[in-house]
Amino acid sequence: MSAVLEIRNLALGYSELTLFRGLSMDVERGSTLAILGANGSGKSTFVKMLLGLMAPLSGKLSWPDGPPKEIGYLAQMTEFDRRFPLRVRDLVAMGAWKGFGLAGRLDRETSAKVASAMDAAGVLDIADRSLHTLSGGQLQRALFARVIMQDAPLILLDEPFAAVDQTTEAHLLTLIDRWRDEGRAVVLVVHDLSSVLDHCDNALLLGNGEACHGSVDTILTPERLVAQNYLSKSQASWMFRAAREEAAHV
Amino acid sequence: MFELFSELWSFAFMQRAFVATTVLSASVAPIGAFLVLRRLSLAGEAMAHAITPGVVIGFVVAGLSVTSLLVGGLVAGVVAAALTALLARKTILRSDASLASIYLIALAAGIFILSAAGSAVPLKSFLFGSILGIDDASMMLVGGVATFTLVSFAFLLRPLIISTCDPTFFEAQAKRPWLIEQAFMLLLVLNLLAAFKTLGTLMAVGLMILPATSARYWSSTITGQLGLTFFFALASCWVGLTLSYLFPETPSGPAIVLTAGGFFLISVLLGPLGFGGRWRKPSNQTSRSLAQNSNKERPQ
Numbered sequence: 001m002s003a004v005l006e007i008r009n010l011a012l013g014y015s016e017l018t019l020f021r022g023l024s025m026d027v028e029r030g031s032t033l034a035i036l037g038a039n040g041s042g043k044s045t046f047v048k049m050l051l052g053l054m055a056p057l058s059g060k061l062s063w064p065d066g067p068p069k070e071i072g073y074l075a076q077m078t079e080f081d082r083r084f085p086l087r088v089r090d091l092v093a094m095g096a097w098k099g100f101g102l103a104g105r106l107d108r109e110t111s112a113k114v115a116s117a118m119d120a121a122g123v124l125d126i127a128d129r130s131l132h133t134l135s136g137g138q139l140q141r142a143l144f145a146r147v148i149m150q151d152a153p154l155i156l157l158d159e160p161f162a163a164v165d166q167t168t169e170a171h172l173l174t175l176i177d178r179w180r181d182e183g184r185a186v187v188l189v190v191h192d193l194s195s196v197l198d199h200c201d202n203a204l205l206l207g208n209g210e211a212c213h214g215s216v217d218t219i220l221t222p223e224r225l226v227a228q229n230y231l232s233k234s235q236a237s238w239m240f241r242a243a244r245e246e247a248a249h250v
Numbered sequence: 251m252f253e254l255f256s257e258l259w260s261f262a263f264m265q266r267a268f269v270a271t272t273v274l275s276a277s278v279a280p281i282g283a284f285l286v287l288r289r290l291s292l293a294g295e296a297m298a299h300a301i302t303p304g305v306v307i308g309f310v311v312a313g314l315s316v317t318s319l320l321v322g323g324l325v326a327g328v329v330a331a332a333l334t335a336l337l338a339r340k341t342i343l344r345s346d347a348s349l350a351s352i353y354l355i356a357l358a359a360g361i362f363i364l365s366a367a368g369s370a371v372p373l374k375s376f377l378f379g380s381i382l383g384i385d386d387a388s389m390m391l392v393g394g395v396a397t398f399t400l401v402s403f404a405f406l407l408r409p410l411i412i413s414t415c416d417p418t419f420f421e422a423q424a425k426r427p428w429l430i431e432q433a434f435m436l437l438l439v440l441n442l443l444a445a446f447k448t449l450g451t452l453m454a455v456g457l458m459i460l461p462a463t464s465a466r467y468w469s470s471t472i473t474g475q476l477g478l479t480f481f482f483a484l485a486s487c488w489v490g491l492t493l494s495y496l497f498p499e500t501p502s503g504p505a506i507v508l509t510a511g512g513f514f515l516i517s518v519l520l521g522p523l524g525f526g527g528r529w530r531k532p533s534n535q536t537s538r539s540l541a542q543n544s545n546k547e548r549p550q
Contacts, residue, residue: 051422053421053422071422073419073422073423075416075418075419075422076418078418079416079417079418080415080416080418081287081414081415081416084287084411084414084415084472085287085466085469085470085471085472085474085475086411086415086471086472087470087471090471090472091415094411094412094415094416094419097408097412097423098423100408130470130471131415132470
């Protein structure tokens with residue numbers, strides 16, 4: 001599997017606070033990477049660095065095929081203005097705005113792509129609805145359709161399932177699987193240990209000044225989760241005992 | 251009615267007033283629409299006050315000319331915007347508190363200089379504008395600012411929409427996201443200066459904000475929002491000017507802004523996204539009002 005991004009000996013943080021040091025890893029094409037960590041461990045900062053919004057304290061980032069023209073990005077919705085007078089199809093078309101030129105219009109081909117993206121995300125039937133009339137799940141589907149329109153080799157999703165129901169989550173996970181099968185690299189910030197991790201190949205666990213990268217099974221062990229302050233001992237004991245009992249029962 | 255308009259149009263100063271406010275409406279409509287959408291309505295008002303000392307100093311130094319207005323106002327506006335951005339980025343204050351601090355100081359300085367200059371300054375004209383006495387240079391200022399604004403918006407519209415609706419996404423996509431904000435603030439200052447002569451320092455923002463807030467109650471698309479903002483601004487100017495003509499003691503600025511206020515009240519009461527939406531029987535989901543929907547379904 002080839003790497004879309006190579007990270008070597010990375011230290012990340014701010015002038016007065018180093019979040020972690022010594023991270024070396026590849027973000028591989030056709031794989032899904034889950035980023036986990038307690039609040040303040042550097043998950044969002046790591047995503048900001050990947051987007052080029054902040055520089056690392058030290059270390060090297062290299063793009064073997066050159067920096068991508070586009071990075072698919074789904075941000076947390078804290079700053080999203082749902083009252084903005086826009087229809088779903090306009091929001092989805094935003095994903096291709098760089099291709100429009102400064103004052104260009106949506107051509108027929110792009111309009112067809114917008115319709116196809118809305119269909120894949122399950123929002124084609126509400127294409128002309130205003131954003132303020134959408135439920136949380138519908139809006140998140142529309143934002144996934146916008147990511148499809150970005151057609152990027154690297155896709156960053158920051159807590160994409162924070163406000164959606166189980167049905168929507170299951171549908172959106174099929175899109176993530178599809179992106180991976182298409183050879184894109186998907187990076188997913190995950191807040192909880194959940195079934196979402198079944199769809200991830202690798203994990204990056206941040207916390208306690210460390211950044212550990214590897215396959216999901218090797219990284220998300222009770223000992224490591226406790227050591228990096230993601231879980232308390234009692235939480236880890238309860239959670240993994242329940243998992244073991246469930247496995248034994250099956 | 252036709253006779254009234256014939257009579258109005260027979261006066262050269264009224265012709266100038268109608269042309270100037272029509273062009274001004276086209277110019278301030280997109281600025282007002284995005285001030286409202288970007289939650290900068292009060293920042294627009296603050297900026298109008300912040301550029302006052304520049305305009306007053308320009309007047310004291312070089313007299314009541316378009317050049318002194320433009321240079322003084324632009325310098326004050328750019329300094330106020332830069333100081334606000336600096337304080338918001340480098341200190342603990344947020345941008346609203348930074349702008350409030352800067353504009354209060356600037357306003358006090360403006361009034362201080364205005365008072366010190368004594369009776370040489372036509373205070374009433376300064377505060378409320380003098381649309382009925384607009385000269386060639388002022389017409390050129392309004393026309394030039396409107397042309398610059400509309401051409402700029404042809405390029406800025408799409409980035410402005412994205413940066414307003416989803417600022418985090420825009421920041422990740424644009425190489426210099428701050429450029430859009432600064433360009434918009436520059437257009438705001440220019441339009442305030444164009445509106446100063448016609449509406450005065452106190453009323454200039456009224457023609458930007460009230461038509462935009464009125465339009466917000468009627469339209470769910472950005473095209474509709476921009477079009478309706480222009481319509482309400484234009485209608486406010488024409489009706490306000492007519493009222494000002496019929497009641498000669500009435501200054502044109504307040505007449506225009508009061509008319510815009512009338513449209514706002516009608517929009518609040520009848521607009522589908524205002525109380526009008528609540529009074530109608532909800533037939534489908536899309537007709538639900540903003541207020542009904544926003545709280546319970548707002549995502550985290």
